[in-house]
Every structure is written in C-alpha cells, then in structure tokens.
Amino acid sequence: MQLPFRLLIDSCVSGLTVAELRAAGFDAVWVSADGADPGDVAVLARALEDARILVTLDKDFGDLVHARGLPHAGILRLHGFAAREQAVQIGLTLNRFGADLLAGAMVVATPGRWRLRNPTL
Numbered sequence: 001m002q003l004p005f006r007l008l009i010d011s012c013v014s015g016l017t018v019a020e021l022r023a024a025g026f027d028a029v030w031v032s033a034d035g036a037d038p039g040d041v042a043v044l045a046r047a048l049e050d051a052r053i054l055v056t057l058d059k060d061f062g063d064l065v066h067a068r069g070l071p072h073a074g075i076l077r078l079h080g081f082a083a084r085e086q087a088v089q090i091g092l093t094l095n096r097f098g099a100d101l102l103a104g105a106m107v108v109a110t111p112g113r114w115r116l117r118n119p120t121l
Helices: 015-023 040-049 060-066 083-102
Strands: 006-009 027-030 053-056 075-078 106-110 113-117
Touching (some): 006 040, 053 083, 060 106, 083 106
Parallel strands (some): 006 053
C-alpha cells in the first residue's frame, strides 16, 4: 500500500515533472502555479502549513533547516537529474524513503545515491 504523499513542488522543478507526478496519481501542488516565487522561507512555511513534502532542486533549503533551525514537513532535494528523469526519481525516492520524509527527514537524491538526514528528536 502506497503512503498518501502530499507534495509541494518548488518553482525550480520542471512543470513537465509536475504534470507527470499528477498523471501518476500524486497530490502535487506546484509553487509556480500561483505566480511569482515567494522565496524559500515562504515556500518552506507553506509546505509545513499544508503538511506537504517539499520537492526542490535548491540546496538553500538545507541551510534554512539545519543552520537556521526552521521546521519543515520533509524535504526531497534532487541533484543531477535531467527534467525528464525527475518524476521517476521522485517516485523511486518516495517508495524507498517515504516514511522517513513523512516523519520530517531530508533526503538528497543524486544519480545512484541517496543521502538521508533524519530529523533531530
């Protein structure tokens, strides 16, 4: 049984990826659908408020979470994937680390490797 993943897709992620995720049945909201990007702090706050895993390409979210201690509802950062590979990689990562992400972990996915940082208890 697949976990009920609610995703907030950062504006830096391809619109094609968002469409592919939705077609696959994911509850995916794209930041760019609302117009201008409100900035990383606002995006992170929205994901937390809406209880959505944030999917991004932006490494700045790691700084916001780990250096500044901002709360979040799970972050999946993709690094090194072409736009046409992103949706598949998101699905693979959610299958492998979905429970961790729902528990507030941060996962960085790179070709052939994942890095998991569990939330501080």
